Amino acid sequence: MINEELQKKIKLLKHKKQIILQGSPGTGKTREAKEIAEEMAPNNYKLIQFHPAYSYEDFVRGIVATTTDDGQVSYKVQNKVLAEMAENANKEYKLAKDEDRKPTNFVLIIDEINRANLSSVLGELIYALEYRGEAVESMYELDGSREIVLPENLYIIGTMNTADRSVGHIDYAIRRRFAFVDVNTDESVIPKNAKSLFGEIKHLFNEYLSEEFELNDVMIGHSYFLADDLKQALKYEIKPILYEYLKDGVLTCEKDKINDLKTIQIKG
Incomplete structure (x- = not known):
């Protein structure tokens, strides 16, 4: 259905x-x-x-x-x-x-x-x-x-x-x-063990998104947070696209802000 x-x-x-x-x-x-x-x-x-x-x-x-x-x-x-x-x-x-x-x-x-x-x-x-x-x-x-x-x-x-x-x-x-x-990011489908990471990344976008971009146009989608191995997803999928956003001027934060995402406790 x-x-x-x-x-x-x-x-x-x-x-x-x-x-x-x-x-x-x-x-x-x-x-x-x-x-x-x-x-x-x-x-x-x-x-x-x-x-x-x-x-x-x-x-x-x-x-x-x-x-x-x-x-x-x-x-x-x-x-x-x-x-x-x-x-x-x-x-x-x-x-x-x-x-x-x-x-x-x-x-x-x-x-x-x-x-x-x-x-x-x-x-x-x-x-x-x-x-x-x-x-x-x-x-x-x-x-x-x-x-x-x-x-x-x-x-x-x-x-x-x-x-x-x-x-x-x-x-x-x-x-x-x-x-x-x-088709926007659906926070309701993000599992409990990924909500903390998602919240930190959403904060990055809210604080450091360039004025040239709309949040819904660039905020990474929920599928990134549905991975069975969230640590692997963070290292090989999420961080790389955030680094690309830095190079393209989508995000205006320091690179360390993205590096620091590794310190977040990911359960499971």
Whole structure:
């Protein structure tokens, strides 16, 4: 049984068709995205991760090189993850209409969606996100057609790390086509043995957070404090990200403030 907050996100996704779960590291954005996908399309969802080199030809449609049986190299146009999923969803949508039933859903999860140049990666699909069922023309022709259609039963969930300012900016035209949902640190799930450590770290952020940043954008998430071995997590996961925050100007305290976290008594 999924909780009320997740139900709200599912309701929003069904209405908007594409949402972005945004929050600081370790708040469970990807986990939530997968839970939503499992609920909406248990057998028809896929997870991919964007990176700075990701392109339209990787995501929508592009030319690929293939080797023939006689060793010759040939080139052909091929649908990639979004166009391929759209094609399958369209077939299901039309079949369901013919059979007078609700179509099966398809969900695409794009982890770290803002790490790629979205305007470049999406191309003409920016229009198709909003106008479902209307064909847009790809720059590549496949099987005699340039058309790509995003149907009503195809949903997109993106995740975005709000602490990372080094990645791509999402422009207003694309923002308008997504609903943005905050996923914040959930203190209620932090176990008793980790509450003292969490309190000390939260104090660091309250006292030494740069004015350029919002607390919810950078406060490390609850998943860091759910580790079976909290001492190991502190040494190899929590401290390293706090040191990075120092270098990036997110935190303005002395390094010793982070070093001193080792003196905290961690039970268990």
